[in-house]
Amino acid sequence: MSYVMILCSGYMSPEYAMEGIFSFKSDVYAFGVLLLEIISGRRNNSDWSLNLLGHAWELWKQGYALDLLDPTLREAFIEDEALRCIHVGLLCVEECAADRPNISEIIPMLTSSDIATSPLPRKPAFYRGRKLVEEYSFSTDNETHSVNGLTISNIALSSPPTCVKPQVPLFLRPPIYSTKLCDLKKWHDWAKGVAFSIGSTFVHSDNGPDSSILCRELKWLMEDAVEDHSLDDERVKMRVDIEELYCLWKQRVQERRPFQYVVGCEHWRDLVLSVQEGVLIPRPETELIVDFVSDVLSENGDLKRGVWADLGTGSGALAIGIGGVLGSGGGRVIATDLSPVAVAVAAYNVQRYCLQEKIELREGSWFEPLKDMEGKLAGLVSNPPYIPSKDISGLQAEVGRHEPRVALDGGIDGMHALLHLCDGAALMLKPGGFFTFETNGEQQCRALVDYMENNTSGSFSNLEIRADLAGIQRFVIGFHR
Numbered sequence: 001m002s003y004v005m006i007l008c009s010g011y012m013s014p015e016y017a018m019e020g021i022f023s024f025k026s027d028v029y030a031f032g033v034l035l036l037e038i039i040s041g042r043r044n045n046s047d048w049s050l051n052l053l054g055h056a057w058e059l060w061k062q063g064y065a066l067d068l069l070d071p072t073l074r075e076a077f078i079e080d081e082a083l084r085c086i087h088v089g090l091l092c093v094e095e096c097a098a099d100r101p102n103i104s105e106i107i108p109m110l111t112s113s114d115i116a117t118s119p120l121p122r123k124p125a126f127y128r129g130r131k132l133v134e135e136y137s138f139s140t141d142n143e144t145h146s147v148n149g150l151t152i153s154n155i156a157l158s159s160p161p162t163c164v165k166p167q168v169p170l171f172l173r174p175p176i177y178s179t180k181l182c183d184l185k186k187w188h189d190w191a192k193g194v195a196f197s198i199g200s201t202f203v204h205s206d207n208g209p210d211s212s213i214l215c216r217e218l219k220w221l222m223e224d225a226v227e228d229h230s231l232d233d234e235r236v237k238m239r240v241d242i243e244e245l246y247c248l249w250k251q252r253v254q255e256r257r258p259f260q261y262v263v264g265c266e267h268w269r270d271l272v273l274s275v276q277e278g279v280l281i282p283r284p285e286t287e288l289i290v291d292f293v294s295d296v297l298s299e300n301g302d303l304k305r306g307v308w309a310d311l312g313t314g315s316g317a318l319a320i321g322i323g324g325v326l327g328s329g330g331g332r333v334i335a336t337d338l339s340p341v342a343v344a345v346a347a348y349n350v351q352r353y354c355l356q357e358k359i360e361l362r363e364g365s366w367f368e369p370l371k372d373m374e375g376k377l378a379g380l381v382s383n384p385p386y387i388p389s390k391d392i393s394g395l396q397a398e399v400g401r402h403e404p405r406v407a408l409d410g411g412i413d414g415m416h417a418l419l420h421l422c423d424g425a426a427l428m429l430k431p432g433g434f435f436t437f438e439t440n441g442e443q444q445c446r447a448l449v450d451y452m453e454n455n456t457s458g459s460f461s462n463l464e465i466r467a468d469l470a471g472i473q474r475f476v477i478g479f480h481r
Contacts, residue, residue: 010044010051014125015097025097029125031106032092039085041070053093053124060090060121063168083176084110090121120177120241164344167276169264175227175237182234183242184226191218191249198253206396208256217252217259221245224263256397266315273315273349278341280407282317285468286383289436290321292466292477293379296434297325303434305330306378311366311421313337314407316346316359318381323350323358331378333359336369339404366417367424377428383438384417386410414440415447422452426459429480436466442473449476 013029015021033044036056044052059067065086069077088109094100099122101109195214202208209217225245227237240248251257260266260281266273268282269290275281297304304326310319310333319335326332335350337343343363350359362369370377387408392400399408410416418437425435439445445465452460460478468474 013097014095021097023097024103025100028092028100028103028106029097032089032100035085035089035092036068039070039073039082039089040068041072053090056086056090057121057124058165060086062165063173064165065174079174083174084112087121087176090124091119093124094122095125164340166274166341166345166348167264169224169272169274170221170239171224171263171265171272173239175239177238177241178235179238179242180235184236184238187242187245187249188218188222190246194249194253202256202397206394208396208398214253218249220259221248221252221263256401258398258402261402268317269321271317271320271349271353273317273320274345274352275315276341276345277402278339278404279345280314280342280383280403282315283383285470285472285474286317286438287321288466288468288475289318289381289383289438290325292436292475293322293381293434294325296379300432300434303331303378303432306430306433307331307373307376308333308379308381309370309373309377309428310335311380311382312384312407312417313346313361314342314383316349316361318383319346319359320349320353320355322379322381323355324353326358331358334362334370334373335359336362336364336366338363338365338406342404342407366420367428370428374427376430378430378433380421380425380429380433380435381437382417382421384410384421386414386418386438386440386444388412388414388440410440414444418444418448419451422448422456425480426456431480433480434477435460435480436475436477438475445473445476452476452478 011030011033013022013026015023016026033053036052037043040052040056042052056065056068059065065083066079068086069082073082088101088106091109092100092106099119192215195218196211198209198211198214200210203210225238225240227239248262252259252262258281260275261277264274264276266275266281268284269287273282293308308322308326308331310316310322313319313335314337316335319333323333335346337346340363343361347361350356350361385406385408387395387410389409389412391414392405392409394400395408410418418439421437429435437448439448442465449463449465452463459481461481463476463478465473466475466477
């Protein structure tokens with residue numbers, strides 16, 4: 001008896017493509033590819049920068065697994081069932097054949113209501129997409145080659161850059177993991193011990209968090225990571241694997257990674273905003289800018305119907321706050337940022353609060369994306385970089401090591417961006433338009449007012465310096481004549 005195998009390259013397991021080794025696990029691999037194709041409605045050789053497997057893996061890692069769904073299914077699907085199929089599909093296409101489930105295990109996994117007890121998928125084979133992994137060195141062009149009599153074509157060793165996709169905050173991720181209660185308690189005891197061991201070391205070092213703050217953050221991390229209800233008396237559902245919890249807490253304490261980046265969000269005013277590396281974490285004092293705008297709008301209906309700009313929007317905090325204050329009238333906000341990461345995160349936050357019709361995101365430096373708005377803006381707000389360059393190295397480790405320097409460093413005296421904003425405001429605001437800028441403190445506030453009074457040809461009126469919640473002179477506000 002002889003056997004003839006006919007396999008398409010998109011369904012070939014890596015061990016067969018590379019070494020000619022075929023087993024029942026090769027069938028499992030092909031089934032996993034097919035399952036992901038059915039879920040997504042796309043072929044494995046679809047024209048993405050990653051192939052289907054790589055695309056599915058990236059979405060899974062970032063908590064966006066349901067984005068893989070075929071659009072025609074999105075109006076009629078059961079979330080748990082869809083996640084289960086994606087989970088099983090990724091298990092089936094793991095690179096190591098021994099890590100893939102047996103054929104007899106697949107059906108129970110697909111029909112079980114509790115996929116959380118199944119193994120977690122690892123990075124799939126052929127992860128790099130339409131190019132096979134580089135170490136196999138099949139081709140450096142689009143020639144056709146043969147491996148063990150099978151044809152592999154259209155292999156490329158480069159791919160276009162992928163779009164920036166913001167990370168999903170921990171508390172919004174689906175609880176697809178589970179762990180034993182005893183293992184969770186073991187982790188918590190370890191994490192608490194690490195927090196207590198810090199004492200006031202960070203406080204003395206750079207005014208960082210002490211043990212009490214770290215313990216409070218640990219409580220919040222538990223609330224975000226653990227589902228409210230138990231699977232049974234011995235296991236709990238979780239939004240992150242227990243191993244990753246160890247990694248996250250090590251990052252928080254040993255690397256001084258900001259807690260907001262660890263959990264992926266920051267509570268600001270009445271909002272919960274997504275934040276991640278590359279995006280400045282919004283501060284409580286900046287909330288006052290929204291209050292200043294609210295006070296002005298309550299006295300001037302024309303400004304409430306106009307176009308406002310938030311320059312250097314970061315997470316979109318100010319734009320969303322002002323968008324809420326503008327209400328259902330005709331007013332809208334244009335938010336700009338130089339960073340594509342910040343623009344992506346801000347867009348995610350805008351969408352979460354259903355303000356897409358009210359807030360427009362534009363990528364670019366300061367006023368460059370606003371050339372069509374010269375002399376038309378009703379209002380202008382910004383929390384720009386204002387820390388003098390020489391002071392960056394002395395900042396708290398959570399800030400200086402991790403937050404984007406471009407959002408912190410204001411040049412030699414910290415005034416570079418602030419002066420640029422003053423000059424631009426004189427051109428962009430319409431008569432009677434309002435502005436407010438955040439600064440590093442009283443010295444910068446006074447310097448800014450002096451500059452506006454003496455170097456902008458009398459463009460501004462009613463200039464005031466306002467204090468923040470701690471009583472520090474922090475903001476300059478005023479109107480365009």
